[in-house]
Amino acid sequence: PTECSDDVTHAFLSSPPASSVVPIGRPVCNTRLYVLDSLLRPCPLGIPGELFVAGTGVGRGYLFDASRTAVSFIPDPFSSSPGARLYRTGDRVRWLPDGSLDFLGRIDFQVKLRGFRIELGEIEASLRQLPAVRDVVVLVRQDSPGDARLVAYVTPKADASLEVEALKLHLSQGLPEYMVPAAFVVLDALPLSSNGKVDRKALPLPDADASRASSFVPPRTRTEALLCGLFARLLRLERVGIHDDFFALGGHSLLATRLVAHVREALGLELPLRALFEASSPAL
Incomplete structure (x- = not known):
């Protein structure tokens, strides 16, 4: 210093x-x-x-x-x-x-999200342990009111590739669920400011819909359509397929409680919260 x-x-x-x-x-x-x-x-x-x-x-x-x-x-x-x-x-x-x-x-990169104090540097340090990761920045984004979430921006080393599911699995093995980012963005390089530091304001908005486009499976029944609609509304997504995971899309325990309430209202079913954690996609 x-x-x-x-x-x-x-x-x-x-x-x-x-x-x-x-x-x-x-x-x-x-x-x-x-x-x-x-x-x-x-x-x-x-x-x-x-x-x-x-x-x-x-x-x-x-x-x-x-x-x-x-x-x-x-x-x-x-x-x-x-x-x-x-x-x-x-x-x-x-x-x-x-x-x-x-x-x-940095101490000043500590954030509070959904009642939990989170050290962003701890998440970044965990991701840097992976041999294929060159650099990483984790931050909290709130691109719509009330929708604060962790987003990780990761760059691969030369001749290496990064799979989002592998990144999530690595973090989930060493960190609690609330510290695993809801979205991952793989970039060729992190944007830098004129003084050589990461320009956090220039980091792109995660495009969850685009990353799921190739694997999208539409609902087959009226119930699946209703569940997909509830997922999309709560997660503020344009659409949700029947195999899309509620928590992988950015859902968390508070949103899960709201989803259970909406299911009760729409279908008249008393869905235990535990059931959503055990089967977290709309597929029937």
């Missing part, structure tokens, strides 16, 4: 890393690093927290910006030196068993 003389960690790599994620290393000389929770308590080995920097490299603050300085440069509770301060980096990291730091993303 610029606020700490640019370099605060280093790592020696004698061979290529085992995964695409390279640890950011250990502290340089005259520098101390802390991984702390929201109450400024040290996090145990492997537990994510925010990275704080102490030592001679920590700057004095932001010129003519006392309020910002007070937020980012705080008194150092681990030092006996008068006036010692910690710099709050905003980076989310964890200690690895070998004493190096694993970078997980």
Whole structure:
């Protein structure tokens, strides 16, 4: 970070890393690093927290910006030196068993979706473990009122291909259901701004209808037509086929509860919520 003389960690790599994620290393000389929770308590080995920097490299603050300085440069509770301060980096990291730091993303990329706090960087880090993934950005999109959902934008490495179902399966094996994105968009490259950072505003809208066009199977009965219509209305899609999965299309537990209520109203059936999780497509 610029606020700490640019370099605060280093790592020696004698061979290529085992995964695409390279640890950011250990502290340089005259520098101390802390991984702390929201109450400024040290996090145990492997537990994510925010990275704080102490030592001679920590700057004095932001010129003519006392309020910002007070937020980012705080008194150092681990030092006996008068006036010692910690710099709050905003980076989310964890200690690895070998004493190096694993970078997980930014603290300010934490979001709250349907009552759950989600670290977008944790999802991105999980996807980067796949050998075919070159880069990834996960964000929350709300392209229509009340329809906030996670969307993952992924780019493949050279001569590699990515299958959306494989990406979902990988995430579902290590993350809870609410952290698995409702939509995946595979791009040749992520759009960049003039300063070389990902231009999140330029990321395209997921086209769920287009990705399902080749596998669309229309309803065969009046009941299937009604169910497909309910799926489409709740998920704000133009159409839904009989083999389309409610949750794969972006459905979640709250929408599932609404779907059960609509089925009760339209068909007079008391459908247990469990039944939708066990059979989540309109096919009869």
